[in-house]
Amino acid sequence: MRNLLLTKELRLLGLWTAFLFVVPGILVAEWNPPSIVPREEIIRTSQAVLSMPDIPLKEWEDIIRIRALEMDWDVGGMVFEPEDSSKIPVGPDGKKVGIFMIHGGGGDHRGLIPRARLVASKFGIKVVTMTYPGQLYLLDPSRNWPGSTIHPDGSVRTPIWTKDTLITRDQYEVVEDKSFPKYGTMILACAKESTEFYDRMSSWPVAFEETGKTLMAKHLPAAEYSIYISGHSTGGPFSFMFTQRVPNIVGVVGMENTPFGYIMRVQMRNDGDPTGRTIGDLPFQCLNIRTWRDRARYAGLEAYMNEGPEALLHLPVLMENILDGFEQGQPSPSIKAQTPVHFGSTHQLAQAARAAAKRLKLSAEETQKLIDKYVFYSRELWGNGVKPVPPIIFGIALASGDHTPERYKAVTLPMYAAMDPPPKVSLVEFKAGTHGYSSPEPDLPMGVLPAVAKLWYDAIMNGYYLDYALTWREVSGQWEP
Numbered sequence: 437m438r439n440l441l442l443t444k445e446l447r448l449l450g451l452w453t454a455f456l457f458v459v460p461g462i463l464v465a466e467w468n469p470p471s472i473v474p475r476e477e478i479i480r481t482s483q484a485v486l487s488m489p490d491i492p493l494k495e496w497e498d499i500i501r502i503r504a505l506e507m508d509w510d511v512g513g514m515v516f517e518p519e520d521s522s523k524i525p526v527g528p529d530g531k532k533v534g535i536f537m538i539h540g541g542g543g544d545h546r547g548l549i550p551r552a553r554l555v556a557s558k559f560g561i562k563v564v565t566m567t568y569p570g571q572l573y574l575l576d577p578s579r580n581w582p583g584s585t586i587h588p589d590g591s592v593r594t595p596i597w598t599k600d601t602l603i604t605r606d607q608y609e610v611v612e613d614k615s616f617p618k619y620g621t622m623i624l625a626c627a628k629e630s631t632e633f634y635d636r637m638s639s640w641p642v643a644f645e646e647t648g649k650t651l652m653a654k655h656l657p658a659a660e661y662s663i664y665i666s667g668h669s670t671g672g673p674f675s676f677m678f679t680q681r682v683p684n685i686v687g688v689v690g691m692e693n694t695p696f697g698y699i700m701r702v703q704m705r706n707d708g709d710p711t712g713r714t715i716g717d718l719p720f721q722c723l724n725i726r727t728w729r730d731r732a733r734y735a736g737l738e739a740y741m742n743e744g745p746e747a748l749l750h751l752p753v754l755m756e757n758i759l760d761g762f763e764q765g766q767p768s769p770s771i772k773a774q775t776p777v778h779f780g781s782t783h784q785l786a787q788a789a790r791a792a793a794k795r796l797k798l799s800a801e802e803t804q805k806l807i808d809k810y811v812f813y814s815r816e817l818w819g820n821g822v823k824p825v826p827p828i829i830f831g832i833a834l835a836s837g838d839h840t841p842e843r844y845k846a847v848t849l850p851m852y853a854a855m856d857p858p859p860k861v862s863l864v865e866f867k868a869g870t871h872g873y874s875s876p877e878p879d880l881p882m883g884v885l886p887a888v889a890k891l892w893y894d895a896i897m898n899g900y901y902l903d904y905a906l907t908w909r910e911v912s913g914q915w916e917p
Contacts (some may be wrong), residue, residue, distance in 0.1 A: 467898035485886035513566035529905035534656040538671030570595025580767035638791035658684035687901035691831035697780030697814030716779025726770035737837035827860035833869035
């Protein structure tokens with residue numbers, strides 16, 4: 437294992453910083469999060485956090501144009517920060533605290549507004565969010581997508597990768613896939629070769645990487661900020677992808693934060709067919725068009741986990757709520773292209789890379805480099821001079837079918853422990869909440885979010901991430917001990 441020790445002077449600085457920021461006047465033992473947070477404690481913490489005075493914020497959307505794989509992409513997110521910058525906390529490593537949030541599949545950055553606003557207004561932390569390339573409705577300032585995902589003429593909703601290049605009906609075929617019972621009938625828009633749609637579907641992974649890196653460098657620069665990253669659900673594998681590619685990411689503050697794609701693939705092995713196939717193995721050029729079924733697969737399981745078999749006694753009411761809720765949610769994108777990374781499908785990632793390489797007329801050697809780049813979006817990097825995966829907190833809700841203690845203890849934690857070097861990892865079980873962890877429930881008007889935000893703040897300020905933050909430094913763009 438590589439030697440990660442600091443110089444004597446820097447190590448002393450780290451101890452002195454911890455001395456100042458953890459408990460003034462007292463040097464305390466190493467802080468670790470609780471393994472279980474009971475519902476009663478979640479309620480008490482939520483009430484305490486929500487009663488804290490609000491810090492006045494500046495909030496704005498930032499839409500930028502980037503260049504990736506010789507294509508333009510209009511992308512962006514939102515920024516939330518105190519009007520008085522002195523309110524931004526300084527962590528024990530001496531840097532300002534920033535959190536970068538990535539939303540779940542089918543959404544956009546607007547879905548993160550309540551979470552980002554609470555973290556920023558209650559704790560002063562600067563929060564930056566992003567939308568996946570193609571999923572922001574660029575044609576209206578409201579960002580509300582018009583109509584439904586499936587149109588009366590048989591066409592479907594498609595991504596908007598730039599505001600001046602729209603996908604037309606002749607560029608794709610609509611396919612119904614019934615091979616995954618958990619998902620019901622999946623509606624796919626499969627791009628035809630030699631079309632704009634096909635080229636974008638083969639190239640968006642690099643645009644995703646460049647979007648996040650650009651937004652973090654712009655709003656959370658390494659000279660000022662340590663970044664703690666959080667990716668909800670589908671955003672989780674991308675948050676881990678960024679940890680080793682952005683110099684000043686020093687930790688993962690996770691809640692319902694899916695692990696690396698190749699680990700998620702093992703976690704979900706029993707949800708596809710007996711061979712271990714997942715929806716990530718659908719052709720890379722096929723866009724998932726979401727319907728009410730995608731809400732049903734969460735709502736049904738959450739009802740069962742909360743109520744047991746009795747949940748079936750009010751199935752009609754449950755379905756009415758699902759259908760009504762989906763209609764209300766139509767302004768959100770409700771489209772998803774990210775499954776190859778999300779579920780670690782190396783075959784489909786390689787196929788996408790080959791398609792992009794063919795368009796770019798790359799040599800065989802350059803093509804292989806691009807394939808490697810794509811495949812490693814779904815797993816950790818390793819080797820001399822490679823930035824290690826930073827410390828992690830995995831938070832999981834009580835009623836979450838994909839994120840259960842059993843799966844994390846049997847699969848996720850051992851697979852992280854097998855990395856070289858293995859990152860520091862903690863699993864926190866919140867005994868309340870659902871996969872959409874800011875969803876309200878009795879006595880919890882913002883779900884478990886306030887308690888989660890308090891845990892994140894405590895972890896940062898009490899030095900959970902401190903050793904990593906002070907151990908690595910950037911030298912000429914390369915990470916060295």
